[in-house]
Amino acid sequence: xxxxxxxxxxxxxxxxxxxxxxxxxxxxxxxxxxxxxxxxxxxxxxxxxxxxxxxxxxxxxxxxxxxxxxxxxxxxxxxxxxxxxxxxxxxxxxxxxxxxxxxxxxxxxxxxxxxxxxxxxxxxxxxxxxxxxxxxxxxxxxxxxxx
Amino acid sequence: xxxxxxxxxxxxxxxxxxxxxxxxxxxxxxxxxxxxxxxxxxxxxxxxxxxxxxxxxxxxxxxxxxxxxxxxxxxxxxxxxxxxxxxxxxxxxxxxxxxxxxxxxxxxxxxxxxxxxxxxxxxxxxxxxxxxxxxxxxxxx
Numbered sequence: 483x484x485x486x487x488x489x490x491x492x493x494x495x496x497x498x499x500x501x502x503x504x505x506x507x508x509x510x511x512x513x514x515x516x517x518x519x520x521x522x523x524x525x526x527x528x529x530x531x532x533x534x535x536x537x538x539x540x541x542x543x544x545x546x547x548x549x550x551x552x553x554x555x556x557x558x559x560x561x562x563x564x565x566x567x568x569x570x571x572x573x574x575x576x577x578x579x580x581x582x583x584x585x586x587x588x589x590x591x592x593x594x595x596x597x598x599x600x601x602x603x604x605x606x607x608x609x610x611x612x613x614x615x616x617x618x619x620x621x622x623x624x625x626x627x628x629x
Numbered sequence: 630x631x632x633x634x635x636x637x638x639x640x641x642x643x644x645x646x647x648x649x650x651x652x653x654x655x656x657x658x659x660x661x662x663x664x665x666x667x668x669x670x671x672x673x674x675x676x677x678x679x680x681x682x683x684x685x686x687x688x689x690x691x692x693x694x695x696x697x698x699x700x701x702x703x704x705x706x707x708x709x710x711x712x713x714x715x716x717x718x719x720x721x722x723x724x725x726x727x728x729x730x731x732x733x734x735x736x737x738x739x740x741x742x743x744x745x746x747x748x749x750x751x752x753x754x755x756x757x758x759x760x761x762x763x764x765x766x767x768x769x770x
Contacts, residue, residue, distance in 0.1 A: 505661070
């Protein structure tokens with residue numbers, strides 16, 4: 483597997499395998515996960531459906547509720563909006579209410595440190611890019627370690 | 630191994646985060662482009678891209694490169710497994726099973742206060758080791 487024999491073919495096959503894995507997983511997840519958009523496509527069928535929305539952005543806050551956005555924008559959530567501000571990241575578990583077309587919050591976690599985590603991640607990626615550029619170079623169609 | 634530990638986030642979280650920001654603030658992005666990267670954060674995806682990257686190295690370095698990439702990836706997955714998320718465990722056995730796992734020992738941001746401290750400590754140790762290796766060798770004729 484790691485020899486030079488048919489190297490280009492192996493590289494192409496690995497790329498194809500990765501693409502197939504990614505597309506298959508996405509299709510699987512889409513067909514098995516029930517999100518707010520699917521509930522809205524047939525409200526009566528999904529009345530009372532438990533919906534889990536992890537790491538979504540708070541878009542707006544009103545008394546007694548708020549809107550969040552992720553894959554779907556403007557998802558209305560009924561629940562205490564105390565301490566919430568637009569731009570914050572939350573994870574919400576709730577039940578879909580087909581009559582009011584809202585998600586009724588059952589549990590919520592506010593991710594205070596999410597922006598810090600994102601900033602640290604960005605710093606880490608920049609550090610890694612600098613490290614990779616200073617440690618490797620491309621020579622003769624190969625990745626070689628710098629001396 | 631450093632590359633192996635960073636790559637799961639670099640090839641899966643980075644593109645989905647960037648596209649997520651575009652989706653939230655600029656214009657809608659198809660859902661498939663937001664979520665298709667996730668398997669590259671799982672063992673099957675890590676194995677595939679580690680093999681691919683190892684093949685880019687000269688023949689005599691490929692086995693070592695593959696071992697280091699897989700070891701770094703395993704460390705990354707283990708630490709991620711310690712976290713807890715809402716409804717999002719890690720389906721470690723994809724594509725053979727979609728059952729998800731999570732140890733749930735800490736919140737997903739619990740490492741944030743520790744990261745700068747540990748990064749500084751690691752950087753200091755790395756610099757000290759580098760200086761130690763480059764010190765003039767005494768006792769020569």
